[in-house]
Amino acid sequence: MDAGSLSGQAFLLGALQGLTEFLPISSSAHLILIPWFFKWHNPFIDSLTFGVAVHAGTLLAILFYFYQDWSQDFFLDCGKSHVTEDYKISQTG
Numbered sequence: 001m002d003a004g005s006l007s008g009q010a011f012l013l014g015a016l017q018g019l020t021e022f023l024p025i026s027s028s029a030h031l032i033l034i035p036w037f038f039k040w041h042n043p044f045i046d047s048l049t050f051g052v053a054v055h056a057g058t059l060l061a062i063l064f065y066f067y068q069d070w071s072q073d074f075f076l077d078c079g080k081s082h083v084t085e086d087y088k089i090s091q092t093g
Helices: 006-020 029-037 048-076 085-092
Strands: none
Touching: 006 029, 006 048, 029 048
């Protein structure tokens, strides 16, 4: 996969998006700066559609990665009481 091809450029920008998502930097700046720096002139890479697709891919990856943790925290514990036994004893005595 050549970095000069559309798929190579998209792969590099997607990988960079994934690596930098949790850093305190703009998550969209590299979508503008990297093509400018390497002088990539591709209307698709510069489009809003591509930027939204890259960010949507990041969102899906995060949802997939944390699904099990979130499902345990939010969905499986919804019907359970979060009052501990120690709290119940301290309120009665």
